[in-house]
Amino acid sequence: MVVQGGDRPGQTTLDYNKSVLLEEHNCYEFRRQKIVQMMIHAWDGYANYSWGANELKPLTNRSHLGSVFGRSPLGLSIVDALDTLYIMGLMDRFEVGKQWVKDSLDFSKAHGTLSVFETTIRYIGGLLSVYALTNDTMFVTKAEEVADFLLPAFNTPTGIPLALVDISRGTSQNWPWAPDGASILSEFGTLQLEFEYLSIVTGKPIYLEKVNRIRDYLQQIAKPGKLYYNYLNPKSGEWGSRFVSVGALGDSFYEYLLKAWLISDKADLVAKQMYDEAMAAVIEHMLFVSKGGLTYFGELKSSYINHKMDHLACFIGGLFALHSVNDEEAYNKYMPLAKQITTTCHESYVRSRTHLGPEGFSFKNPDKEAVALVGAESVYILRPEVVESYFYLWRTTKEPIYREWAWDFAVAYVSDAIEKYCKTASGYSGIKNVYDENPDKDDVQQSFFLAETLKYLYLIFSPDDVIPLDRWVFTSEAHPFPIRFNGTSNFAAFNSPTQF
Template sequence: MFSKRKTRPISTAFFLIVATYILFFWLPRTQTPRSRLTKPISRKDSTIRQDAIRLDKVTARYPVAQYIPLPQGSVTIPRIQHDFPKETPSERNERLKKRDAVKEAFLYSWNGYKDFAWMRDELKPRTGGYDDTFNGWGATLVDSLDALIIMGLDDELQLALEALDEIDFTTTKSRQVPVFEIIIRYMGGFIAAHDLTEGKHPILLRKAVELGEMIFNAFDTHNRMPQVRWDWTRSAKNQEIYPSVRTSLAEMGSLTMEFTRLTQLTGDPKYYDAVQRVMNELEVGQDKTRMPGLWPTWIDTDQMRFDDSEFTIGACADSAYEYLPKEHILLGAQTDKYRRMYEKAIATFNENLVFRAMTKDENRQVLFTANVVAMRGDSKTFQYTPDHLKCFMGGTVAIGAKVFNRPEDMEVAKGLTDGCVWAYDVMPTGIMPEIFKVSPCKKADKCPWDEEQWMSDVISQTIENEEMREKAEERIKTLGLPPGVTDIKDAAYKLRFDSLLRLMHFGSLTYLLYRPEALESLFVMYRITGDKTLQDSAWRMFKNIDKATRTKYGHSSINDVRHERPKHMDKMESFWLAETLKYLYLIFSEPDHISLDDYVLSTEAHPFKRPKASGR
């Protein structure tokens, strides 16, 4: 009797276990219900008092009497993307394996952010902490919205959308607002997610407008040029703000896409007007610089003077040039303004800044861009210093070659892209250093390897005897210089140019990071040419980056690409998810997924829907 009562509960329990196993592991399942995802613990700063300074309604000191309207009409833009042939089943399977590996890396870092930095700007991936680098409004959260959509992570997107109401753009504990970075990360993230979901989630456009209303006040100066490192509390107190006498070109010239798209979506002309006034000034000044066609790195935006003698397409200048063909596309070619500005810029760029590097592979067209660091009359002092930020230019030149019908520029685009791939491949970690020097070729069309010339460039002296040769060999060994590289000015990945600004202003720079620019050009070049060797390069680069930067909670900055086991610097910028991994994912996606003929990507890799012929 007793033994029978004991057997019955055991049999029942066994039946329930089997039934549960069949239910959860054998029966077909749809996507995991959103209710099963654990809501992340908010790390949002709760110390901001209700009586904190808030930027609500501000009376404009310099109101606009008449807004510049969006241009009307329609012009056909040439097709950008390659006509890809159908892939074989084996090719598809191999591609999807690589795409899924990128997605796994994204989720690994995203989950670390959710667990330890939710609602804050950045994750500390080594220790599990967080930083507020961009005013504490949740930069990684907002910057990653469109990546979640692109990768089909619907449940994660829902969690992110539910958190957006907590973001209050009217106040921050930060003393300044970096206008450029806030616009490209936050506004770009909202707009791209809105475009990709075709307006399905009203909160996205609403938050973009909230941010636009707030940051529009940074343009309320005597000449309507923005105060790019905006002392927002002065505006909140109805005190006057002034444009800077030393503003970087990138901060001035890289606001157009986000503000233009916001006007297209809302019909409010003030956003387009704000950036168009800036670009009108740049257009006027383009022919008045010391190198007509290019703008100096630094501009006096208070008096609109362009007399600085430093020129580059790298740090502090880069995206101003990137946005010329992209704004042309976003406006549906309804104005010729950006074509004119681009063609002037590219002509001066090709003539003055592009150079070929001497490498052991004489058949490889490795191109980089120089800096002009000083000018005296027509005499220019060049610095043959590639840096990772310049790697965007291959993709930009390729887009310009297509949309402006400049096929002769495509070889330059290929060479610039290949230069950055070469710089990755020659380093021990397989990762390109931030800033380095190379031996320039004396002739671009014929450049045989010259060991003695390389050594001479390493010590900046002609090799005249054995002692000088030994000096060069010792320096090569000490600095870990691969053939062709003459110096490594900075052996790490760095932050964006806003961090370089902080270095210049405050004298310190502590964080170094993985950059997306080379992968950006690989993505664009692959979509334009269909060259599958670019996918091979991207996969090689991804594996090396993932290996070097993966930490306990995410992916971290590293201190030296010359060391096979570099030090992790405990910083994960939002663009790791928003750009680097997004470009990699798209490289291994179907070519029509975020087609360049349907979308134009911002400098933060946010896809904005290209307008139809009607202009909307």
């Protein structure tokens, strides 16, 4: 029987549905390939003008080293981007980067102070992710070499690491700007996944012991209102100033509690309990709805609420979505919050002239909600957190709006966005004012643009079996690690970038 239902005479409903699906597939495949072209443009510019340096300055075609890595040329963009190249199937470029890692990545040559946190999430995380994808143990060896240089930072009375290491001198210190010699929650609380996985793949317990000592200390320390403050003195073991945020200084600590539970195949119940209690506390004390109906997290400073949200905090919409689909009891509470907060972050983009989001946005003025009120917060530095939440909400809800928002962000076909304002002849640059129709560029192609922003964009337009969320967990730097089913450290060696 022929059932009429298509647009053309004689077209069956089945034929029509097939044609719609094919059209949709072709549309998203086109978009996916556009993101691949963006990755090629960014990578090739770096390779042509800054190879072996940390990042590209895409306006002046010079090298950018970055103070958090001691201003040493350590191939940051290579290591951070390798798994993105592999996932996208850009194998020629991947092999060139892999060879550089094998021949040239050497932290013994680093000088100045390096951030323990940034080195962990970008280098150790990037190397271990490529190992997980390829089963090439060279990457484990390199990750172990890097981690060993960081270990002196953990030699404190509490086990809470210092923020910086000077490899050439074998010394450690905290950031000079941190109050009262404190370590930062988002830094010492975001080492668990990388160090734990490194212990698993090397068989050496020292790395896991270091991060478990951090967790043990945080679990037992008194927490007023069950809140984790952003500053903790590693010598006295006491909290510093009464400042709590899910944005800068706090953000990824909360992320890693949930993800430690997920990557253990939900066996790490201590991490889950800490996450549940921490989230309940920040929701109770710091979650607000503006007069205009936008849901956001403020910042708690002593008893004062700063009604401002960081771009960095926009990751939490995606985190709540991930939590919702992995915890049936949490779904009705956290999925609506995931959508509401991500909508707020989207509004921070569409309320700018460029349709790019500011570094921070305020709710203090009801006539200018989700808008930066301070000039320094008007910058956009290629950050991934908003598109990261689009990715998780697309994967968990299948609501097409998140794909459309991602496309608007990436390409100026529908709105003014990253291709129009950030692209240069050799790469992509941050901009200094998202509210300016002709913004100046900051001349830095951040490594996380290749590691995170472009990866999440690519995955939004990819089938769900490309890095499926029931088999992989993304680190804070968007490096995928395998879930440890039944306690195993890995589940396959992949010989093709299409086999995930």
